[in-house]
Every structure is written in structure tokens, then in C-alpha cells.
Amino acid sequence: MRVISLPCPHCESRVLARKSRTLSPLFKEITYMCQNPDCGHTFVAGLEVLRTLSLSALPKTNLRIPISQHVRHNAANQLSLNLFVA
Structure with a gap:
């Protein structure tokens, strides 16, 4: 390593x-x-x-790591696209 x-x-x-x-x-x-x-x-x-780029599959509930604005923006776009597909 x-x-x-x-x-x-x-x-x-x-x-x-x-x-x-x-x-x-x-x-x-x-x-x-x-x-x-x-x-x-x-x-x-x-x-x-500093920030999260990909969410953990095993998150610790007592740990707070900010989510990258880029990731947050992409997730919001995906959610809005999914709303229109349904």
C-alpha cells in the first residue's frame, strides 16, 4: 500500500x-x-x-461525513428523472 x-x-x-x-x-x-x-x-x-463521493453500504450511524455537492446534485437529477419515468 x-x-x-x-x-x-x-x-x-x-x-x-x-x-x-x-x-x-x-x-x-x-x-x-x-x-x-x-x-x-x-x-x-x-x-x-472531507466529503463522501459514494455512500457506504455499511454506514456508521454516529458518523457524519458531508456528501459532495456534485454527488448531491447528480442524485437530485436522478430522482427528478425517476419521477418523470414512473
Whole structure:
């Protein structure tokens, strides 16, 4: 599995994820370390669930993830089309 990564914000070199910590079902902190020995920057970045693109078949009732406006718009269009077909 590939780890989500980004370049070092200072020197733009490759970074490695060193550890992660789950803070909630929707947010994780990831500690990155720059691989450029002249830079050596270590930093924490966040990985957050922002919106739903496809609804889960096994949803958790206590979890609220916003539905993408694009998905909501398409679903509304489908519903209105189905009303005319019936």
C-alpha cells in the first residue's frame, strides 16, 4: 500500500512518513521527515476525510461525513428523472 506523501515544504525533497496517530475516525496526524540531510526538517501533517463521493453500504450511524455537492446534485437529477419515468 502506498503512503500519502508530499514534498518537504522547505527544500521540496522527498519525505518519509515516520509515524501516524489516529485522532478520530475522520482525522489522522502523520509525522514526516525530510530525506535531504542538508535540510532535516521534521513536521506533522494532517489527513482528513472531507466529503463522501459514494455512500457506504455499511454506514456508521454516529458518523457524519458531508456528501459532495456534485454527488448531491447528480442524485437530485436522478430522482427528478425517476419521477418523470414512473
